[in-house]
Amino acid sequence: MNPFNKFKNWFNLAKKDKSIDPTAFALGTVLNNSPNIRMVLLKYIKPGGFIFFTNLNSLKGRSFQKNPNLSMCFYWESINRQVRINGKGKLVSEKDSDNYFSKRPRGSQIGAWASNQSSEIPNSSYLKKKNFIL
Numbered sequence: 833m834n835p836f837n838k839f840k841n842w843f844n845l846a847k848k849d850k851s852i853d854p855t856a857f858a859l860g861t862v863l864n865n866s867p868n869i870r871m872v873l874l875k876y877i878k879p880g881g882f883i884f885f886t887n888l889n890s891l892k893g894r895s896f897q898k899n900p901n902l903s904m905c906f907y908w909e910s911i912n913r914q915v916r917i918n919g920k921g922k923l924v925s926e927k928d929s930d931n932y933f934s935k936r937p938r939g940s941q942i943g944a945w946a947s948n949q950s951s952e953i954p955n956s957s958y959l960k961k962k963n964f965i966l
């Protein structure tokens with residue numbers, strides 16, 4: 833069976849378990865030969881591609897721009913399955929990215945504007961300068 837169809841079959845079965853988010857997967861990137869993984873959410877499946885969104889300035893974004901090899905791993909306990917997907921990532925179009933952003937809740941949009949994903953917060957005065965109240 834076409835692996836995309838197989839994925840969709842299992843994904844639909846996994847969705848029946850309401851106690852988990854079946855879209856969550858571990859995303860692996862490589863920077864200077866060092867692997868890094870973190871959880872990300874799958875937003876869409878398009879023919880030939882699994883789409884997620886992130887900040888390009890994050891560690892994963894910076895890693896991807898230097899080395900496009902990505903690895904994804906889903907685990908769905910209720911159906912006793914894991915799916916691993918390896919390949920070269922591609923950026924979605926600016927239009928798709930803007931479209932996704934415009935549909936995010938207002939609080940998430942503000943969070944994305946305000947935060948530098950993956951960078952350390954040096955101290956509390958940094959946040960005060962950015963008008964976050966501690």
Ligand SMILES: Cc1cc2nc3c(=O)[nH]c(=O)nc-3n(C[C@H](O)[C@H](O)[C@H](O)COP(=O)(O)O)c2cc1C
Binds near residue numbers: 856874893
């Ligand atoms: C369940 C879950 C889902 C997440 N989904 C996303 C996501 O879709 N996009 C994203 O950029 N970060 C997401 N995160 C946060 C990332 O795991 C990570 O902490 C952040 O993106 C910074 O990663 P980096 O420093 O490796 O780039 C999620 C975290 C969790 C626990």
